[in-house]
Amino acid sequence: MGSLLSKWFGNFGKKQCAERNKCLDILNIVLDGEATEEQKEYLESHIDLCLPCLNDYKLEKTIKELLQSKCENPQVPTGLIEAIKSKISEKTV
Numbered sequence: 001m002g003s004l005l006s007k008w009f010g011n012f013g014k015k016q017c018a019e020r021n022k023c024l025d026i027l028n029i030v031l032d033g034e035a036t037e038e039q040k041e042y043l044e045s046h047i048d049l050c051l052p053c054l055n056d057y058k059l060e061k062t063i064k065e066l067l068q069s070k071c072e073n074p075q076v077p078t079g080l081i082e083a084i085k086s087k088i089s090e091k092t093v
Contacts, residue, residue, distance in 0.1 A: 016052055023053045031064050 017023055026043050029035045035043070047054040 017050050023050070024056065027053070027057055027060055031060055
């Protein structure tokens with residue numbers, strides 16, 4: 001357990017991870033739902049030991065969830081929908 005704590009606290013004061021680019025790449029793949037099991041396991045074990053990457057993960061996940069919630073149910077005026085359908089009908093006829 002001591003080595004686990006020393007690994008975690010060893011990264012505690014650092015501003016960035018030594019493997020930041022790799023971690024960000026894998027983090028985005030995981031959040032996009034396109035990661036392999038190996039990539040998921042790597043990220044899970046890595047963020048257990050690396051506070052900067054854990055913070056990156058939390059931030060990216062929050063941003064993605066916020067954007068997704070804002071895009072899921074857009075409020076589109078009914079008149080606009082009908083105008084678009086009408087224009088499409090005119091082009092196909």
